[in-house]
Amino acid sequence: MFTKVLRSFGMRGRVLTLDAPISGDVIPLSEVNDQTFATGLLGQGVAIQPTGTRVIAPADAKVEAIFPTGHAVALNTVDGLDVLIHVGLDTVQLEGKHFTVHAQVGDIVHKGDVLIEFDREAIAAEGYDVTVPILVCNSVEFSSIKGSVGVHVEEMDQLIVARER
Template identity: 70%
Template sequence: MFNRLISSFGLRGRCNVLLSPIAGKVIPLSDVNDQTFAAGLLGQGVAIEPSGNKVVAPSDSKIEAIFPTGHALALHTKEGLDVLIHIGLDTVKLDGRHFNVKAEVGQTVKKGDVLIEFDRDAIQSEGYDVTAPILICNSVEYASIKGNVGDTVSELDQLITARER
C-alpha cells in the first residue's frame, strides 16, 4: 500500500533501461582486471565477456566519440544515458588491428545498428583480455545503476537499469 502511495505522488524515479550492445556473460565491473574500470572512475556499469564479434547500438543514439583505434566509443541514448563501450583491456595498444568501425562521430544510429565489428579470437591470440566494460558515464545523475550480473545476454537483451532520482 505504501509503495503505491509513493508512486502515485511520483516520488519514485523512472527507470531507464540500457539494452546490451554485445552478446556474452555479464560480470561485475569490480571483477574487471583494470583498476580504472573496476573502481568505477569512469562511471558505473557492468562488463561483458563477449561471445560474439560485434557491438550494436543499444538504443536510438547519437555517436559522441569513437577512439581512433576503434576499440571504444561513446554515445548518448535517446533515454539520456551517456554510455561508454570499451572492447577489451589495453586494446588501444593494438592500434586498430582487429577492429572495424561502422559508425561515425555525430551520426544518429538506430537500435540494433552495427557500430563496431571486432575479431575476438585474434585479439585474444595477441594476449589481450577481451572483457568489455559498459559504463554509464553520467551515473551520478541517477539514484541507482543495476546490471544483470551473472546473466548471459544476447545483443539487445536488458543489461542495465538506471533509476532516476
C-alpha cells in the same frame, strides 16, 4: 520544480534501460582486470565476457565519440544515458588492428545498428583481455544503476536499469 514536488511525495524519476551491445557472460565491474573500470572511476555499469564479435547500439543514441582504433565508443542515448562501451583492456595498443568501425562522431544510431566489429580470437591470441566494460558515465545523475550480472545475454537483451533521482 514539478520534479521536486513529486520527490516530496516519494515519487521518483523515470526508470531507463539499456540493452546488451554484445552477446556474452555478464560480470560485475569489480571483476574487470583494470582498476579504472573496476573501481567505477568512469561510471557504474557491468562488463561482458563476449561470445560475439560486434558491438551494436544498445539504444537509440548519438555517437559522441568513437576512437579511430575501434576499441571504444561513447553514446548519448535519447533517454539521456551517457554510455561508454570499451572493447577489451589495453586494446588501444593494437592501433585499430582487428577492429572495423561502422559509425562516426555525430551519427544518429538506432538500437541494433552495428557500431564496431572485431576479431575476438585474434585479439585474445595477441594476449589481450577481451572483456567489454559497458559504463553509464553520468551515473551520479541516477539514484541507482543495476546490471544483470551472472547471466548470459544476447544482443539487445536488457542489461542495465537506471533509476533517475
